[in-house]
Amino acid sequence: MPNARVLRDIKARHGVNANEILRRAYLYVARNQTLPAQVRFQAQLQLNTFGRYTRPTTVKNRCTETGKGRGIINEFGLSRYQFRLKALANELPGVHKASW
Numbered sequence: 862m863p864n865a866r867v868l869r870d871i872k873a874r875h876g877v878n879a880n881e882i883l884r885r886a887y888l889y890v891a892r893n894q895t896l897p898a899q900v901r902f903q904a905q906l907q908l909n910t911f912g913r914y915t916r917p918t919t920v921k922n923r924c925t926e927t928g929k930g931r932g933i934i935n936e937f938g939l940s941r942y943q944f945r946l947k948a949l950a951n952e953l954p955g956v957h958k959a960s961w
Contacts, residue, residue: 866928869914870921876914884908884915 863871890896890904913919922933924940932941937953948956 863925864928866930867923867925870923873914873919873921876912877917877920880911880915881917884911 887904887908891901891908893901921930922935922938923930924933924943925938926943927940929940933939934941934944937944937947939947944953947953949958951957
């Protein structure tokens with residue numbers, strides 16, 4: 862069972878994916894200097910109506926096992942320690958301890 866941090870990150874990822882296109886369109890209109898100020902202001906107001914978990918900055922890579930937010934190996938979604946434990950237990954395909 863994932864902890865609250867992981868569930869929050871999953872919720873944020875779904876929110877960002879669901880609203881990405883519309884959000885980028887409003888951002889483009891709000892930042893376009895050639896458009897009238899009133900149109901840009903309306904686009905900014907629409908951006909403000911989006912929820913917290915629709916912003917891409919709320920997404921953070923977290924370990925799917927422990928919820929740690931630091932030392933994450935992106936390809937596997939695990940922290941360094943969990944990656945090491947799973948690699949030693951042969952639970953990750955194609956990963957084995959190096960020896961030279």
